[in-house]
Amino acid sequence: MSFVQNVPCFSILLAMFAAIITSAVRGKTARKICIGLTIIEGGMSAWLLSFLWKTGESYVYVMGHFPAPWGNELRAGMLEAGMAFFLCVIMVLSLWGGVHEIREDLEADKAQFYYIMADLLLASLLALVYTNDMFTAYVFVEINTIAACGLIMMKQSDLTLAAAVRYMIMSLMGSGLLLIGICLLYDMTGHLLMSNIKEQIISLATTETYHIPLLLTIGLISIGLAIKSALWPFHTWLPGAYGYSTVSSSAMLSSMVSKGYIFLLLKIIYRVIGADTFAGSHVINILFIFGIVGMVIGSLDAIRENNLKRMIAYSSVAQIGYIFMGIGIGTDAGVGAGMYHIFAHAASKALVFIAASGLIRASGGKSRIQDLAGAGFRNKLAGAGFVAGALSMIGIPGFAGFASKLMFAQASLVKAELAIPVFMALAVSTVLNAIYFMRVALLIYTPDDVPLVDAVAGAFRLRENQKHSVRNVQPEGVLSPEGITGMAGTNAVAGSTARADSLAYAAAILLFIALNLFLGICTQPVLQLIQRGLVIFG
């Protein structure tokens, strides 16, 4: 066994030790330790990924050398290593992008607690990604919930408190369903390790016993994890939790936490229940329908929303709907498209949140959409980031969102009865996405001395009125990373802290844009990773 195969265990332990160490140091050191160790974990995961890419097989890591029925197992394949690497990247960039807000939103002596929660969040997510044991997965789901709740309520205000309570209640319902589902599985199969459960489930399927309990269990686990990842109609906790917390939290919650649960669900589908058994159950249709309805309703809610961060939060509901629609198609291609959308959505949603925080800051802290007029001129980098993220969300070719939408469309062609709803939902949702994202994108490039029409009441009226001002902006200059590097320093205020902050912010935005363009243009390597990973996932 080569040394690199220790990476899954080491990276989980490293993230946990980081949490312990950060509790003993002051805020600024805590940030350095947290970000530094996350970069190291990302590097380790990349190393593991390159190793697994060469071998092309997954392997089982036996914790403490206790063999299968007694010991606990980790299992790593390409998909797991890729996901771990991606989570580390998103976390570092989110922390960089929100460093100014963390300093402002948190009381000075509490900053290190934020990084403890962030470390615990990463540790639990890595454990969810790598674990091969159902009950371990449950325990880390709960740790993840607690850490996420801490991240939401770190910004002390009455709104975040209410949001955190609402999040906890919904989450606990989800984990309760997951727990009883796991117990029923243990009851039926007598195992807790995922691979062993699958063997038993296959033999149950051949003898045709326990058909209804198995269906019930699949339903309980799927719905439990769907509640936690905010699938429509279980999304009521989401707008408050994403909308009012500090921006790093919003970015991490939308890009990492909900994606971690979806990854766990995919793992359970492939490794525990078996993709065929899952595709044969009715639960898959429910997820498909919820996904499609969520795509439309989430976007409609976003159009009605007047607060920028809450609007972006509602857009997450729509995007989670995309992923569940992909799972609901029930083929490897559909799941692959969903997996690609996990990456694409994480990259663009975190970018949009961080860019939005820059726009809000440039408008004197007002987060209503009407107040943002001209914010793209006051903070050019944030404006460019928002436009890039918005284009990716809408699905403009060249950006990450387009690649996954194309894959959804292609995957749905396999089954004729699925193709029509998928195509219609994609079309409607794209138009709705364009309405609310372009409304903001146009508004932030409207000079604020021009008298404004009511932005919410008439998006189309606005578009006509402001055409002349839009023409002034050169899209090429805005979109290419080279064009904006020069502007990185413009927002810098005097003082080295502020300069360091804006440098980190600029790095985060530029790297996020680069990540989006990479996922949009170099789709083949990522798609190959997902396809090869899914083959050995089960």
Added chain:
Amino acid sequence: MGTNLAANYVEVIAVILFGIGFTDLFLHKNLIMKIIGLNIMDTAVYLFLAAKGYIAGHKAPIIVDGVQSTSAYINPVPGGLVLTGIVVSVSVTALMLALTIRLYQQYHTLNLDIIAMKVKEKEE
């Protein structure tokens, strides 16, 4: 059907308790009641696990008098799961109670409907 239910009456009770707890957590307006519901729900799962691990006539899985045969003891794994679950539910309950205290200090009520109304006012 009826005989199955009668034979597995502990599991039936556990599932009914789970339903009560879940509904309480979902529908009750009062935060403290919700937390009680959460605890009923978790305890129901432990009852279910304990019932599944029990084998009539066997002893608790602690080796006494050098008897090592597996036929002498009940299944120890559900016991381990219950212990882990208790730790999780204690910490989650503690967090929820702490949140409830903070929420009460801010809004001076435990009724979630009233809190939601106040939040809505604040958003506008």
